[in-house]
Amino acid sequence: MSIGRRAFRVIDTGVRDGRRQIAFDQAMIDLHREGKVRDSVRFLRFQPCALVGRHQSIGKELKLDYCRENGIGIVRRITGGGAIYLDPGQVGWELVISRKRVPLPTLQDYTKEICEAVASGLSQAFSIDARFRPRNDIEVDGRKLCGTGGFFDGDTLFYQGTVLVDADPERVLACLNVPEEKLRKRNLDNASNRLVTLKHLMGGVAPDIESIHEAILRGLSERFGIDFSFELPSDDEEILAAKIHDDETGTDEFVYSIDETPAQADCGAATLSGPGGSITALVRLEGKEQTQRIQTVLLTGDFFVAPPRILLDLEANLRGVPLDSVSGAIDEFFAATRPELLSLAPGDFKTVVHAALRTLRP
Template identity: 50%
Template sequence: MTVKRERHFRVIDTGIRDGRSNIAFDRALIEARKEDAIPDTIRFLRFRPAALVGVHQILSHEVRLDYCREKNIQVGRRITGGGGLYLDEGQIGWELVFKRTSLGITDLSDLTKRICEAAADGITRMGLAELGLKAGYRPRNDIEVEGRKISGTGGIFDGDVLFYQGTLLIDFDPADMIAALKVPVEKLAKRDLDSARHRVVTLSDLLGDALPPLEKIYECLLAGLADGLGITPEWGEINADEELRSQRAHDEEIGTDEYVTSIDAPETDDSLQSASLTTRGGTLRADIRLEGTNQNIIREALITGDLFVTPTRTVLDLEAALRGKPTDKAGAAVAEFFATGGPGADADLLALTAYDFRNLVEAALRQLTFRIKGGCLLRGHLIGPATNSKPTLVFLHDGLGCARLWRDIPHRLSAATGLGALLYDRQGCGDSSPVADTPPDRNYIREEALSVVPKILKGAGIRDAILIGHSDGGAIALAFAGAYPELVRGVIAESAHLFREDKTLSEIRAQVADFAAGDLRARLERYHGAKAGPTFNRLAEIWLGDGARDWMIDDLVGKISCPVLALRGAEDEYFSAAQNTAIAEAIAGPVECVELENCAHVPHHQARKKTLAAMAEFIERVVEDSCTNGSQE
């Protein structure tokens, strides 16, 4: 829709600068506009190689710091939310700094949609229309061409000023991003470059030799913004005051290492409670340290993630509001913070809600700690309804996974079935203790099933379970169900395995090479920290070791009497259909084997809807059959 133009926007181009200097200039523009020292402004900018985290993110979880130092890639922290970004001269940045009243829209969600649609129109004008292509807005803050991201955006309100920024991919190599950032393992499949290349697209990819010069790109983007926002862009000059403000912001805060490293992961101990939550508005994490005789007082809270919240100090104020609160009053304190008249009442949470923050904090305070042999601490969470009359869903992750990597699957299954759920981090993974300094043992699956899972269920008060295990977790679930039939109502074995295959060993060897020379170590460190190396090396030694290829759990699997759903992807790169065949042949009870097309080793991410539907239907059937049998008895 074309809007009548009334408002003049100055346009400036600050050229190529390093990441921290560009962010400092952002701060200068915001402060100057708040004081009416400059008019509403559109800025174009470019970057020397830089890895930039969002204002609320944990630095060491997002960036490969050693690699960036080695390659002279500057690391910085933005003043806006969102996830980690890699920027270089193959991209351009575009920004708008203007008063809330300028466009007559004061809601950040509405402004995001309006600005992104206008920018998308500008991108389409760069030559895409002639090819029958069109850029479009995809919530919450991306611009795409045929489902592939070409521009990411984000913004904040600071007082009565909106600062909104975006990047446009001109000629981008995903290998640089993968090398500099700890890209989440669920965002990139094992074949990282292929996956990344299919998720993003550049103007160069789309237009080839018809790629317009930089001046034309600016002209088209300005035309889209002009028509879509009803503004009149006019080229202007950068003034000396802006440069002075920028230099001061750089030297006193944004350019300092203290600012960039200001948020990092707290050390884990008995007083720390943590939780992660995947929401429509981003991935949130809370780390809450407790004190008091009964560890029932919040000493400090840290809330991080790729969230967009304005003003940005809202998160800091919420953390401050939680300090000193009794743990049983924390949820109410969050609600009060965001309620009418509260400090966060006027905050713009974009796609988040006050309930998301309350749910996050309460989930962290519900974190369970289990002590197993050798003083090892395992961390877990109970989610969903607590009912003694129904089974609990128990999630068992794969060998290099953790509770966090299930993402929102446990919450969705809990909501769909009305059952509570338990998930925990195995030793060496996530928030749990490191692996023991003992020789690797090929019995690790059997040991987990017979010695660890029983203690976890007992500690959580669970005597009726439906087990959901992925890969190693699937094998553990099967072994436990055979050993403790009285505790298990049913098993979902996703990509489970009873033995090693030639293709398994080939893929493991490739992973060993990737861990040594590729980016796999950095990706795993995002979730396991310093534990990633010892955990990976231990598993690799077990998997590639000599001896029989089975896991010595066949005797336990043969005792299973409950219903089993054996679920796998048809293109599983680690295991063949022979695994499900072996599972079905070994189990005396009812077994349903499901194979999902166009899906590899992680169905719950790669074939999400079909996997959730199959799991929910199986769970409901198991619960219903149990109730029917119980009533007949």
């Protein structure tokens, strides 16, 4: 798919604190949406940190005590997806582009095109067989080399990924609260069964960072027919990123904004797991018997939805809804908002909410 030879901007923000890197994500998106930043590729690396997805419960997903005891930062992304560990031994890459310039029907289509492009670039550069595996991974022989995710903000598509270069797979999982049944099911008691690094694939010698950047850019250029212009981050981006960090992504209020506690007697809980990710619903009711209605709903999980705040809107819309109107309210919400869901359907949210409600009934 060619979108013309107009140059994309390429910037590299180097190694930074995780919360500051996330703030830069948001700044770049905001400025691109306003027409102040053109289509871009950004490379980045992180000081050691554990990140949860935008919709995940931080206490449920991370081993917080381990992270704090070992100086590992605790961060919340602005994208969906699952919890991950990052350090300077992983290379981050991001795209901020206009959907009009790359017209594809759904987020799933963008995911496939971008991941196949990056996989091709890595394969050619390092003589490996990297392949896109739905819903959003790049793998080599069934082991994950790169995780990705993204969302739409108006005409702006933000898409990001990380390449495992020289990370310690055991430490990756040491930070994450992976359920034992998931470890057994996927044979993950040894992290190397699921994760692989470029260093391992290349016989114990990690490639230099610049060669990884070049490989990713080559894959994107060949797939989309674009050229690249190498620049420094703009002053506008740095100033706005610092403000977003101080006001939002750098604050504990944002990072710990979803930190569900175990279900109590008055709280119904249910989880729906499938190929599209997991969704957990926590529901509290108010009123008596025939007049019961929803007091609050909390929806968490490792799913992708665009725009990310759509789940906050759904939770707000369900407050005060009578129990016999819940299905209709969810259907009407998704029909009106028409969000992008990666490998999920509106019916999945309806199913998990009703499952949580059933746990509150005799």
